[in-house]
Amino acid sequence: MAETYKIVIGLEVHVQLLTKTKLFCGCRNKFGLPPNSATCPVCLGLPGSLPVMNREAFRLALKAALALNCRIASHPGHPPGFTKWDRKNYYYPDLPKNYQISQYDLPFSHDGWLEINVARDPKKEFTPKRIGIIRAHLEEDAGKNTHDESGRGGDTRVDLNRTGTPLLEIVSHPDLNTPEEAITYLEEVRLMLRELGVSDCEMQEGSLRCDANVNIHVPQPDGTHHETPLVEIKNLNSFRAVGRAIKYEAERQYEEFRKDTRGEYRFGKWLKETRGWDDTRGQTEGQRHKEEAADYRYFPDPDLVPVVVSQEQIAAVKAEMGELPQQQRSRLVGQYGLTAYDAGVLTAKGRRTVAYFEAVAAAVGDGKTAANRMSDLIFPALSDRREEIDAFPVPPAGFADFLKKTGPLSKQDRVHLLGHMLDHGADVDRAMEATGIKPQTFDEGTLRAKVAEAVAANPKAVADFKKGKDAAKMSIVGAVMKANRGVPNDVVRRLVDEELAKA
Amino acid sequence: MSLTLDQVRKVAQLARLELAEDDLARMQHQLSAILDYVAQLQQLDTEGVEPLAHPLPVQNVFRDDELAPSLPVDEALKNAPARSGDYFAVPAVFDTTGE
Ligand SMILES: [Zn+2]
Numbered sequence: 190m191a192e193t194y195k196i197v198i199g200l201e202v203h204v205q206l207l208t209k210t211k212l213f214c215g216c217r218n219k220f221g222l223p224p225n226s227a228t229c230p231v232c233l234g235l236p237g238s239l240p241v242m243n244r245e246a247f248r249l250a251l252k253a254a255l256a257l258n259c260r261i262a263s264h265p266g267h268p269p270g271f272t273k274w275d276r277k278n279y280y281y282p283d284l285p286k287n288y289q290i291s292q293y294d295l296p297f298s299h300d301g302w303l304e305i306n307v308a309r310d311p312k313k314e315f316t317p318k319r320i321g322i323i324r325a326h327l328e329e330d331a332g333k334n335t336h337d338e339s340g341r342g343g344d345t346r347v348d349l350n351r352t353g354t355p356l357l358e359i360v361s362h363p364d365l366n367t368p369e370e371a372i373t374y375l376e377e378v379r380l381m382l383r384e385l386g387v388s389d390c391e392m393q394e395g396s397l398r399c400d401a402n403v404n405i406h407v408p409q410p411d412g413t414h415h416e417t418p419l420v421e422i423k424n425l426n427s428f429r430a431v432g433r434a435i436k437y438e439a440e441r442q443y444e445e446f447r448k449d450t451r452g453e454y455r456f457g458k459w460l461k462e463t464r465g466w467d468d469t470r471g472q473t474e475g476q477r478h479k480e481e482a483a484d485y486r487y488f489p490d491p492d493l494v495p496v497v498v499s500q501e502q503i504a505a506v507k508a509e510m511g512e513l514p515q516q517q518r519s520r521l522v523g524q525y526g527l528t529a530y531d532a533g534v535l536t537a538k539g540r541r542t543v544a545y546f547e548a549v550a551a552a553v554g555d556g557k558t559a560a561n562r563m564s565d566l567i568f569p570a571l572s573d574r575r576e577e578i579d580a581f582p583v584p585p586a587g588f589a590d591f592l593k594k595t596g597p598l599s600k601q602d603r604v605h606l607l608g609h610m611l612d613h614g615a616d617v618d619r620a621m622e623a624t625g626i627k628p629q630t631f632d633e634g635t636l637r638a639k640v641a642e643a644v645a646a647n648p649k650a651v652a653d654f655k656k657g658k659d660a661a662k663m664s665i666v667g668a669v670m671k672a673n674r675g676v677p678n679d680v681v682r683r684l685v686d687e688e689l690a691k692a
Numbered sequence: 693m694s695l696t697l698d699q700v701r702k703v704a705q706l707a708r709l710e711l712a713e714d715d716l717a718r719m720q721h722q723l724s725a726i727l728d729y730v731a732q733l734q735q736l737d738t739e740g741v742e743p744l745a746h747p748l749p750v751q752n753v754f755r756d757d758e759l760a761p762s763l764p765v766d767e768a769l770k771n772a773p774a775r776s777g778d779y780f781a782v783p784a785v786f787d788t789t790g791e
Contacts, residue, residue: 209758210759217759224765225769225779229761229763241753242754273745280706282780337784349780494748495748497752
C-alpha cells in the first residue's frame with residue numbers, strides 16, 4: 190500500500206567544543222559559572238580588542254569533521270585547505286559585537302556523511318543508511334538571555350559567559366525520513382562526538398542543540414508528488430521532543446495540505462516558516478512572522494586571518510582518532526560473532542566498556558558468552574551501583590575467572606555470587622567459600638533420577654510440552670535447578686529433553 | 693550611484709537606528725557619496741586578476757588553549773546601560789532574530 194505521505198527532515202545540530210577557553214580569547218569555557226564572571230574585552234566586543242583563534246578548538250572541529258567523512262576546505266578557485274571566517278551581522282542583546290564570527294562561503298569542512306541503522310527492528314537487524322552532511326563549520330556562540338516570564342514586560346537579563354565559546358554547526362542533507370531516523374542520527378552524532386572527546390553533548394546544558402527542517406511529499410495520482418512549504422522547528426529540548434515535534438509537524442502539514450483547495454500550500458510559494466515546539470502542549474506554534482527574510486550582510490572578518498589546513502595536519506588528526514562507532518560495531522560482529530544488536534549495545538556504552546569486553550572475551554575465549562554475561566550481570570550491577578565501568582571493582586581478569594568457574598551455575602546463582610564479590614571485595618573462590626554456592630560434583634545417574642522425579646511430579650508441564658509449549662520444558666529445568674543447587678544447567682537441559690522424550 | 697530612501701530606511705532598520713525624515717534625506721546624500729567614492733575602484737582593469745578571499749597575506753595564526761584572567765564582574769558590567777544583579781539588563785526583547 191502506498192504511504193499517505195513521505196516526511197523529509199534535515200537537521201541542524203550545534204555542539205559546544207570541549208576546550209578550556211573560548212574560541213577567540215582566554216576566558217574560561219565552562220557551563221554554570223556565576224553570571225558574567227568569564228568575560229573580557231574580546232568577548233564583550235569592546236573597541237580595540239582583537240580575536241585570536243584557539244588552536245585546540247580548530248583541532249577538535251577538524252576531528253569531528255573527519256569523523257563525519259567531510260572533505261576539508263576543498264573550494265574551487267582557492268588553494269586546497271583554504272578556509273576563512275566571516276561576520277554575520279545582526280542585533281540582539283546576547284551578541285555584544287553586533288556580529289557573530291561564523292563561516293559563510295568557505296566552511297572548513299563540507300560534503301560528508303554518517304551511516305545510521307534504520308532497520309525496522311534495530312534489535313534484530315542492521316540496515317545501513319547514509320545521511321549526507323552538507324557542511325560543518327566552526328563559529329562562536331552567543332550569550333544567554335533570560336526573559337521576564339511574569340508578563341509585566343520586565344527587563345531581559347543577559348549573561349555573556351557563553352559569548353564567544355566555540356561551536357560546531359553540523360548541517361545534514363534532508364535525507365532523514367522518519368522521527369526514529371532523526372533520533373538515531375542524533376544518537377550517533379552524540380556517541381561519536383563524546384567518544385572523540387569533541388563535545389559532551391548534554392542537551393540539558395545546551396552543549397548540544399538541534400533545529401529540524403521538515404516538510405512532507407504527498408504522492409499525486411500522476412506519479413509526481415506535492416511538496417509542502419518548509420518549516421524550521423526550534424526549541425527542541427530533548428531527543429524525544431525532536432521525534433514528537435517531527436511527527437506532529439508532518440500531520441499538521443498534511444492537514445494544511447488537505448484543507449488547501451487552491452493549491453497555494455506548496456514549497457516555493459511560501460517563505461520558510463519558523464515554528465517553536467511546545468513540549469507541554471505537544472504542538473508546534475507559529476512564531477511571529479518576520480517582514481522579510483533575514484539579511485545578515487556577511488563579509489570576511491578582517492581581524493582574523495585565513496587558515497590553510499595541510500594534508501599532514503589531516504593525517505595527524507586521523508591517526509589519533511581511533512576506531513569510530515560504526516567501524517567498531519562491524520569489527521565486534523566480525524571478530525567475536527556478536528549479533529549487530531549486542532555489538533550496538535557495547536559500542537553505545539563507550540570505548541572503555543568495549544575494552545573491558547575485549548579483555549574478558551580474550552580470557553574466556555568466547556565473545557558471545559562474554560557479551561551475554563556482561564549484559565546479564567555487569568550492566569545491571571553498574572546501574573545499581575551508579576558506577577562507571579572504570580570504577581567496577583572486578584577487573585576483566587577477575588570477571589573472566591568468575592565466568593570460567595561459574596559456567597555450570599544458574600543465572601540466579603551467578604547474580605548472587607557476583608553480588609557477594611562486589612559487597613565484600615572478594616574473588617570468586619572466596620565468594621564460593623563464603624556463600625556455599627559452587628558447581629557440585631554430580632553423578633549423572635543420580636541426576637537423571639532427580640529429573641525423572643521432576644517430570645513425574647509435573648504432569649501438567651509434560652502435557653503442555655507435548656502440545657508444543659517449549660516454555661513448559663523450562664519450568665521443569667527450573668524446578669530441578671532449584672532443588673539441586675550447583676548442578677550444571679546444560680546437563681540438566683539435556684536430561685530433561687531425554688526424559689521428556691520418554692514420557 | 694544613488695541610494696533610494698527605502699534602501700536607507702532598510703539599512704537604518706538593520707542597524708537599529710531610528711532616523712527622522714530629515715535625517716533620512718541627509719543620510720541618503722552622505723551614504724551615496726561614500727558609495728560613489730568607493731565605486732572609483734570599478735574603473736580598474738581587473739582582467740586576469742584572481743579574486744582575493746582575504747586581504748592579508750598572513751595565514752594560520754593560533755593561540756594555545758590557555759586560560760587568561762577574565763574581568764571582575766563589576767568591571768565587565770561597567771559599560772552596561774543598566775544592571776540587574778550580576779546581569780546586563782536590557783529592555784524586554786521577544787523577536788528571536790539570532791541563533
Ligand atoms: Zn573573553
